[in-house]
Amino acid sequence: MSRCLARGCRFGASILIALLTLATSALAGPARIASINMCTDQLLLALADPAQIAGLGPYASDPRLSWSAAEALRYPRLSGEAEDLLMLRPDLVLAGRYGKRTTRDLLRAKAVPVAEFDVPRSIDDVKSQIRRASDLIGHPERADALIAKIDAALSRTRAAASRPHDRVLTVSRRGWIAGSDSLTSSLLAAAGLSNAAAELGLPHGGFAALETIVASKPDLILIAEADPAAEDQGQALLLHPAIQRAYPPGKRLVIAEQLTMCGGPMLPAALDRLTAALQRVRP
Incomplete structure (x- = not known):
C-alpha cells in the first residue's frame, strides 16, 4: 500500500508539474x-x-x-x-x-x-494600446513600466508648461496639417497648447495651401526638421519666403517625425522634446 501511495504521490507531482508548465507557457504569451x-x-x-x-x-x-x-x-x-x-x-x-x-x-x-x-488619437489611447499589446504578448508587467515612463514625462511637460492656449499648427510635407483629433493635439494639450487645425476645419488632418497656412497666423508652428532641405516640392514648401517670414526660428517647435507618427515607446521622448522645444522658443 505504501508503494501505491508513493506511486500516487509521484503521479500527482507529475500532473502538478505539467499543469504549472502549461500555466507558465500561457503566461509567457505566443512563442512567435x-x-x-x-x-x-x-x-x-x-x-x-x-x-x-x-x-x-x-x-x-x-x-x-x-x-x-x-x-x-x-x-x-x-x-x-x-x-x-x-x-x-x-x-x-x-x-x-x-x-x-x-x-x-x-x-x-x-x-x-x-x-x-x-491609430491612437490621444495619450490615453496610447496607454490602452500598450496594455492591450502587452497582454497579447504575455508580459503585462512591461506595460506598467512603460506607462510609468509616459506619466513621468507628462508630469515634466505639465510642470514646464507656460502661457497656456498658444495656438500651434503642425505643418509637414506639401502642407499636410495634423488634425485637431490626433495624438499630436493630445501632446500639445499636455503642454497647455491648442491645435490651430481646428480653426481650419481639419479634425482628422489634411492638406492646406500655403496661403491658408500663413493666413491662419498661429502663435507657433510645429515641424519635423529645424533646417529642412528642399529635396522635392513637398519639402520646399517649408522654405517658401512667406513661411520663413511668418514663422522664423523663434516661432518653430521642432520634433522629429519618428516621435509623433506612432504611440508607444517613443512617447516619453516626444513629450520631453516638446518641453525642450517650448523652453527654447519661450525662454
Missing part, C-alpha cells in the same frame, strides 16, 4: 509573433522578449520613420504581404487597422490569429 505595421513593430520591440519576435514590417528599420529602427535591424524584415507570413507561421500577427485588408483577411482564412490596432 510577427508585426506588419510600423507602429505595432515598435510596440512589439518594446514589450516582447527578443525570442518572441519572428519578424517585423517593411518600414521597421527605416530611421526616417521608426523610432526603434536600430533595434529592428536585429530581426527579419517582412514584406507585409500574406505569403511570407504564411511561410513564417507565427502564433500571432500584429497589424494596423488601416493596412492592407486583403492580407489580414487571408491570414484569418488560414487560421493565423491577427490583432488589429487603430
Whole structure:
C-alpha cells in the first residue's frame, strides 16, 4: 500500500508539474509573433522578449520613420504581404487597422490569429494600446513600466508648461496639417497648447495651401526638421519666403517625425522634446 501511495504521490507531482508548465507557457504569451505595421513593430520591440519576435514590417528599420529602427535591424524584415507570413507561421500577427485588408483577411482564412490596432488619437489611447499589446504578448508587467515612463514625462511637460492656449499648427510635407483629433493635439494639450487645425476645419488632418497656412497666423508652428532641405516640392514648401517670414526660428517647435507618427515607446521622448522645444522658443 505504501508503494501505491508513493506511486500516487509521484503521479500527482507529475500532473502538478505539467499543469504549472502549461500555466507558465500561457503566461509567457505566443512563442512567435510577427508585426506588419510600423507602429505595432515598435510596440512589439518594446514589450516582447527578443525570442518572441519572428519578424517585423517593411518600414521597421527605416530611421526616417521608426523610432526603434536600430533595434529592428536585429530581426527579419517582412514584406507585409500574406505569403511570407504564411511561410513564417507565427502564433500571432500584429497589424494596423488601416493596412492592407486583403492580407489580414487571408491570414484569418488560414487560421493565423491577427490583432488589429487603430491609430491612437490621444495619450490615453496610447496607454490602452500598450496594455492591450502587452497582454497579447504575455508580459503585462512591461506595460506598467512603460506607462510609468509616459506619466513621468507628462508630469515634466505639465510642470514646464507656460502661457497656456498658444495656438500651434503642425505643418509637414506639401502642407499636410495634423488634425485637431490626433495624438499630436493630445501632446500639445499636455503642454497647455491648442491645435490651430481646428480653426481650419481639419479634425482628422489634411492638406492646406500655403496661403491658408500663413493666413491662419498661429502663435507657433510645429515641424519635423529645424533646417529642412528642399529635396522635392513637398519639402520646399517649408522654405517658401512667406513661411520663413511668418514663422522664423523663434516661432518653430521642432520634433522629429519618428516621435509623433506612432504611440508607444517613443512617447516619453516626444513629450520631453516638446518641453525642450517650448523652453527654447519661450525662454
